[in-house]
Amino acid sequence: MESDYGVTRELSDLQKKRALYQPELPPCLEGTTVRVEFGDGTTAADPAGAHVISQAFPRTYGQPLAHFLRATSKVPDAHIITEHPPIRVGIVFSGRQSPGGHNVIWGLHNAIKVHNPNSTLLGFVGGTEGLFAQKTLEITDGVLSSYKNQGGYDLLGRTKDQIRTTEQVNEAVAACQALKLDGLVIIGGVTSNTDAAQLAETFAESKCSTKVVGVPVTLNGDLKNQFVEANVGFDTICKVNSQLISNVCTDALSAEKYYYFIRLMGRKASHVALECTLQSHPNLVILGEEVTSSKLTLFDITKQLCDAVQARADQGKYHGVVLIPEGLVESIPELYALLQEIHGLHGRGISPNSISDHLSPWASALFDFLPPFIRKQLLLHPESDDSAQLSQIETEKLLAHLVEAEMNKRMEEGTYKGKKFNAICHFFGYQARGTLPSKFDCDYAWVLGHICYHILAAGLNGYMATVTNLKSPVNKWKCGAAPISAMMTVKRWSRGPGASPIGKPAVHPSTIDLKGKAYELLRSNASSFLMDDLYRNPGPLQFDGPGANAKTFTLSVEDQDYMGRIKLLQVYLDKVKNIVKPGCSQEVLKAALSAMASVTDVLSVISSSSLNSAGPL
């Protein structure tokens, strides 16, 4: 029902108050002059993939970073854009709804109109399907009024999450040309931004004048890299989930008879689960990245859980809360292998009912071992990105089932003498996605929307809007843009220098950095979380008072600002140049050469050895 999109609706008192909230603009985006400073040309993080990426994106790879500066800043070679002819921009939601998405549209609309009231913003109705079908809704202040700072994607809706096949790409090109768009802004996560980069390359190749801009909006929080510190929606989702997890923790402690197994939406990576653990202190979390890194099997995980249950029972505790990221199922090696076989058989057109007959003996044995409900879920068709339908696979129930069986066995054998193990399972995902966005996500999305305009005004194509220094207040935020292709990696069959790349370059989901500070914080508290019930309740999301301005632990503890450090490096290099100008003394030149030779040697070694650890950044 496209006709329902963008309609004005009745808002609750709180929604009305939120609709009146006005996010702040960082100083660098104030005024009507766009000042952009270009950095050096970019490369990909993984040198081995760089060549493949540059071949796939000959026109958009290697473009420089862009920094948007305040009007008064004294940067000699900044481009200053004071002319703002009217432009036509299209915007589309691609991929799963994430709280704050509406504010990207609002921010872009605001920026467009501030710079030229005759510019036009068209929203594609019904996601990428609307793009292909050229169904648009003109974004106006009236249309936006009841969607500002509100959750969901219901201003425009969304459907399929793809602009990938030749037909889809051609339809997108046709739409942009027919609608005479100067820019197309794609709001989404890793997959949608990969599509955006591809579309940008296609546009450049086909001399289509539309520029493509991506915006990092995904509740999964897995679009993180050198340039992107956080994603719109992650803050809110973690707060709402932590509220519910904390409530369950309090519940567990009040009744003391259940173990709650809670699976969290968040796709392959475990960012949501990690952040929620740091916020609400449940007893245990099983991170997919830990399982992958330690190659834990289903049996190992079950044993780990049972040992935890038993250790707690020894202290008279028969309750607890365990978090499970939805992506865990793909991190467990034997389940992943089974899923791969099943997906292969899907691909060969085998009907789901007879897939089990075609499995290898090994996979078949595992399949038969699993309880019927999980078998059915594993047989579901894979998603558009070839991953399993993670939201539909009840890993929490599988683990609860296996733990119960094992605890019963231990009880029979007399090795466990406590009370019977009782589990209650939950999946938290859909109940959080549509929520009112937190102040942080409102601000962040609104600023990103503004940056999209600046990117287009600077004539850039294939870029993603970025904000760094996010853990500081808005007036310290640094705004910029980075080529999406610089965020790409290429999968390899095996690790090491000799491995050959497979598949197309893509923005892959980043995984939790097991050497990072957030994970370190978890590990240093893990044993007291497990045994001491240090449950913490951040409470329901507030918009005023304590907690309203709290940022995620993940963001707060990490030392990010990669783009700031890239700029700092430039400053150092410039200083060397200035000191060692032609005419300087022999000693100075000699010292500089010796020092720089040693620096370049060290960097070359580090850089090539980084091949061996294509992990998270």
Add this chain to the structure above:
Amino acid sequence: MESDYGVTRELSDLQKKRALYQPELPPCLEGTTVRVEFGDGTTAADPAGAHVISQAFPRTYGQPLAHFLRATSKVPDAHIITEHPPIRVGIVFSGRQSPGGHNVIWGLHNAIKVHNPNSTLLGFVGGTEGLFAQKTLEITDGVLSSYKNQGGYDLLGRTKDQIRTTEQVNEAVAACQALKLDGLVIIGGVTSNTDAAQLAETFAESKCSTKVVGVPVTLNGDLKNQFVEANVGFDTICKVNSQLISNVCTDALSAEKYYYFIRLMGRKASHVALECTLQSHPNLVILGEEVTSSKLTLFDITKQLCDAVQARADQGKYHGVVLIPEGLVESIPELYALLQEIHGLHGRGISPNSISDHLSPWASALFDFLPPFIRKQLLLHPESDDSAQLSQIETEKLLAHLVEAEMNKRMEEGTYKGKKFNAICHFFGYQARGTLPSKFDCDYAWVLGHICYHILAAGLNGYMATVTNLKSPVNKWKCGAAPISAMMTVKRWSRGPGASPIGKPAVHPSTIDLKGKAYELLRSNASSFLMDDLYRNPGPLQFDGPGANAKTFTLSVEDQDYMGRIKLLQVYLDKVKNIVKPGCSQEVLKAALSAMASVTDVLSVISSSSLNSAGPL
């Protein structure tokens, strides 16, 4: 781990702020003088049951209502209690945790200490099991500090929900005597308050000097009657559930591909589902009371749902949100009959695995028709109050399953030409119970705690603390107490005057009044809720700003204040007495007699015919 109860814990910023919140006291409870006015002796609402109740509660039935008055009020025959010797009171959580429960303890502690700092409040640790085992924790300001205005029951915990068997009652008597308690306060819902009344009668009979007081604390909102307008926890639970339901509604509208079937915790009655519907405007709610009243079968409900799905598909809508109270399964006649057979077989000691072999042919046919997961859940042991384990029976999945099958059938037959029906199921319960309580529940519980002291100071036994005029601000609240036995009813096999009572008198859960204003509000909006997606998002529970002081629709639209009206009647009767004093004219006396004869005739008729509708009040 009793040693963990009442420990000081780390609070989040929001929890800390809430811990500092100070609820207000209505004027009638201010100061250190207790003024109590007694009304007439009470009766039960259902005259047919009154005799049975009076026989079961010879010492505590028929006691008068009590009203607590402000120190300055001019009521000639109010008892004024100015002496407050130190007292010892025990308090126990009985039954499921409900947000606000901690504040009853805080309020009682505050009132006790204000009236005599030497009084003692003992909390029983681990619920009624702690009572039986005489495990106590002395409640102090220090103990309370990190539990004020906080959710859960983790200050004291709770276990079994019963004080019913002779052994349990004897242990309770022994505990109260050993601990020299002047009062025992039981915090709970219908079952726990029935137990409280029974215990009060036993204490009176055995000349035990401990007085028993009940407090209406249950998230189900089903302890409603002439005297009790609302229950502690209901407001909060409905707000948290409405937040989540609204998020799901926004999600449904954003992606437009799923029907969400959401089951809500709340026991047999559908109060939570009704209130949440009024708050968040989902497309459909199936109230157990409607199903009972219209005798709808599983087939009827499935058809109703399918017709709704089809009507929406005709408008191009393939998404929606359907609420299902957890008690629905017991409202569907054939499922209820099946459950009764199963419970009967449980009672005869048949093992769950072979119960299906013992079912009547009719029940067996239904059982076989149901999908396996639901069969397993129906076979679970009944609860302590003989009802099914409602939280474990996934009625939402059963209905989604049946609707999917029927829609597929209609599709094959060509009577439905829309897209495939897709459902996602949720159960919202445990994730709300432990939440921070709303301001209303904080205030209400705290005031009820104070009233408990006033009841004990007045020497009353078998009473429940009550507050009326709750929809007004706290300074207009009226405080009182009513004998629990006056809230009881007796179940009958069939309806009508000749029906004989069965079972013991009990405080039964009140059902939704299908003639009430809240239900009328739902019905008048039902068709637009169904078709027009008028989703409303009250947002996360706020403690400041818009919505922080909102009360439930159920409370706001109903015209309650029964106790106020009982007092008003007394005023009218007194006026008649005053006008028709001995010595008045013949005409006045004649008119009075004629008018009163007619009034009494009418009331007698209405009163006896009320036998035929033992529904809600």
